[in-house]
Amino acid sequence: MDRSPLYLAALASAAVPGLDPASVEALPSEEGQLFDVAFVQDTQHRRWVVRAPRTQAAGAQMDVTVALLGLLSRRLPFAVPTPKGFAALKEGGRAAVYPYLPGQNVRFEALPPGPGLAAELGRTIAHLHNADLQIFDEAGLPAYDPDTYRTRRLAELDRAAATGHVPTALLSRWERMLEDVSLWRFAPTPTHGDLTGDQVLAVFDDEEDAGTGRVRALTGWEDAKVADPADDFAALVRETPPEAFETVLEAYAHARVERPDKHLEQRARLAAEMRLVTDLMAAVSSDDRRLVERQAAALRRLDDRIHAEEEAANDYRHDEDVRPARTGPLLVPPHMADDDHDSDEDHDVALMFAKTAPDEVVTAEPDDEPQEEVALAVEHEPQEEAAPTVEHDPPPDDAPAAQAPEARHDDTAPIPTRRAEVEFEEHDGLEDPGPEFEPGYDVRR
Numbered sequence: 001m002d003r004s005p006l007y008l009a010a011l012a013s014a015a016v017p018g019l020d021p022a023s024v025e026a027l028p029s030e031e032g033q034l035f036d037v038a039f040v041q042d043t044q045h046r047r048w049v050v051r052a053p054r055t056q057a058a059g060a061q062m063d064v065t066v067a068l069l070g071l072l073s074r075r076l077p078f079a080v081p082t083p084k085g086f087a088a089l090k091e092g093g094r095a096a097v098y099p100y101l102p103g104q105n106v107r108f109e110a111l112p113p114g115p116g117l118a119a120e121l122g123r124t125i126a127h128l129h130n131a132d133l134q135i136f137d138e139a140g141l142p143a144y145d146p147d148t149y150r151t152r153r154l155a156e157l158d159r160a161a162a163t164g165h166v167p168t169a170l171l172s173r174w175e176r177m178l179e180d181v182s183l184w185r186f187a188p189t190p191t192h193g194d195l196t197g198d199q200v201l202a203v204f205d206d207e208e209d210a211g212t213g214r215v216r217a218l219t220g221w222e223d224a225k226v227a228d229p230a231d232d233f234a235a236l237v238r239e240t241p242p243e244a245f246e247t248v249l250e251a252y253a254h255a256r257v258e259r260p261d262k263h264l265e266q267r268a269r270l271a272a273e274m275r276l277v278t279d280l281m282a283a284v285s286s287d288d289r290r291l292v293e294r295q296a297a298a299l300r301r302l303d304d305r306i307h308a309e310e311e312a313a314n315d316y317r318h319d320e321d322v323r324p325a326r327t328g329p330l331l332v333p334p335h336m337a338d339d340d341h342d343s344d345e346d347h348d349v350a351l352m353f354a355k356t357a358p359d360e361v362v363t364a365e366p367d368d369e370p371q372e373e374v375a376l377a378v379e380h381e382p383q384e385e386a387a388p389t390v391e392h393d394p395p396p397d398d399a400p401a402a403q404a405p406e407a408r409h410d411d412t413a414p415i416p417t418r419r420a421e422v423e424f425e426e427h428d429g430l431e432d433p434g435p436e437f438e439p440g441y442d443v444r445r
Contacts, residue, residue, distance in 0.1 A: 002029050008038035008050045008095075015085035015097040019048065034058040034222070039100065047100035049081070052089060058222070059093030065221045066096065068139035075135065077127055079201075079217035103201025103216040108236055113243035116211030117202060121236075122251030124200075124215040129229050130257045131190045136226050143226035146184045153274065154178050160277045163284055165296035167303040170273070177270050183263045186228055193223025196235045229260070230267035237265065238272040276302060 005026040013019050019042050026038040035058060040048045053059035069080045083096040111118050137143065144152065157174055160166050177183060192199070199220040205212035237245055253260050276299050283291040 003036045003052060005038050008036060008052060009040050011052060011087040011089075011095045012038075012040045012048050012050045012097045015050075015087040015095065016048070017085075019046075019097075020044075035062075048084075049098045049100055050095060051098070052095035053093050056092060059089075061222045062096060064140055065224065068136065068141060068224055069221060071135045071139055072131065075131060078124055078215050080221065081217070081219050101201055101217040101219070103203050106197045106200040106202050106213075108197045108239035109241070110210075111240050111244040111248075112210045113241065113247045114211070115247075116209075117213030117215075118240075118244045118247040119251035120202075120213060120215050121200065122248040123255040124218070125192075125195070125232050125248075126252045126255035128192060128218070128232070129189045130255075133188070133190060133226055136190050136224070141225050143188060144228075145188055146186055146228070147181075149227050150178055150181075150184045156277060156281065157274070160280055163280065163292075165280060165292070166277070166299055169307065170299065170303050173306070174270065174274060174277075177266075183266060184228075186230070186261050186264070186267075187258060188226050189229040191225060191227055191229060191232050192218060192221065193225055193227075193231060194220055195232045196220075197239070228267060228271070230264045231271050233264065233268035234271035234275060237268045273302060273306075 005024045008026060009021040009024040013021055019040075021040050022043045023041045024038055026036070029036070034054055036050075036052045036054065038050045040050060042048065051062070053062055066083055069082055073080050073082050079101055081098040081101060083098050085097045086094045087097070088094050106117065106121070111121070133143070154175075157166075157171070157178065161171055195218070199218055200215060201217040201219065202213045203216045204210070204214075233248075236248055240248065249260075249265065276295065280292070280295040280299065283295045
């Protein structure tokens with residue numbers, strides 16, 4: 001329900017003795033809001049913040065947070081809201097009144113990289129994460145180890161899937177990451193739980209220079225717990241420019257007592273995406289169909305955006321894969337001059353098509369004049385020698401014209417060969433091999 005500004009001012013006056021309201025300004029009401037909030041200025045020009053829970057669950061959550069902030073206020077280098085008084089509500093519960101904390105809310109999407117506010121924000125988160133776990137335990141806040149926290153997120157995803165409003169691709173993506181145990185190896189850490197730009201108050205030495213910004217306070221501690229440190233980076237990784245987010249992480253790592261785990265950023269992105277699941281389940285619990293449809297539409301937009309990003313990444317990798325390889329200059333072997341190039345080519349062709357010589361080679365009787373020889377053995381000379389020219393006396397004038405000899409094919413003619421004649425030497429103890437091994441022996445005689 002919406003409470004009027006005057007009602008909230010009256011609660012502030014009742015909670016803090018000596019507080020005489022002079023003016024009041026209430027924050028506009030929003031869907032899903034857990035508290036009514038108003039700023040009150042008293043007659044002494046002091047400013048106050050009034051917070052009244054809308055539900056009993058929110059009231060119980062506020063009571064736990066009040067105990068935590070009382071312990072943290074003395075152990076952190078930045079301010080936290082500490083209540084100065086309470087006022088009972090007629091419907092049950094109580095409202096809390098806090099001193100106003102100066103500062104401006106930070107727009108994460110406009111956060112500049114480099115030294116300044118981004119680095120200051122990283123150190124602020126590190127100071128919180130370095131706090132003693134016993135403080136949260138003493139305040140009665142919940143604590144989760146990695147496996148328990150992962151299981152809780154899986155159970156929440158299963159309940160969201162049962163509503164039918166979560167796209168299938170998102171369910172598969174989140175289940176795959178939640179079932180990968182290697183991503184969930186973190187040291188349980190004190191966390192804020194809902195660190196958005198609206199919960200950060202910053203002051204600037206120069207209003208025109210974001211590099212002079214300093215974090216003055218953190219507010220909105222209702223989701224504080226001991227859990228995954230990546231939760232406090234969910235809004236930052238979703239809204240902050242990549243260069244600024246790198247600055248935040250670098251400053252955070254330098255200020256941490258323990259080294260951050262290597263999967264922190266990946267889990268932070270998952271927490272940012274699954275924030276929509278938490279909002280969907282809250283809408284389903286409220287039985288507000290219009291709010292449920294709004295959260296379902298947000299999930300569909302997220303599904304489309306992730307699909308587009310994955311397609312763009314695949315196209316980029318494909319372009320890298322098909323990029324032609326760098327080639328060097330073409331090396332051409334030098335030309336080797338050969339005076340007898342044509343003869344060598346003919347010789348190579350002859351080698352390729354030559355027949356294998358038989359085991360037994362028959363030779364013809366030598367003539368007075370040398371004849372052209374035909375090689376049938378495997379071994380060849382580089383170049384065949386031309387047959388010598390035979391000189392003859394010129395025929396007489398009245399002699400008849402010479403007739404060209406008729407070509408004959410005598411199958412019984414011996415085949416000429418250039419294989420050297422085999423000479424058998426007589427040795428003691430060796431018998432004559434016989435006439436068939438004599439040179440010129442014709443087996444057809």
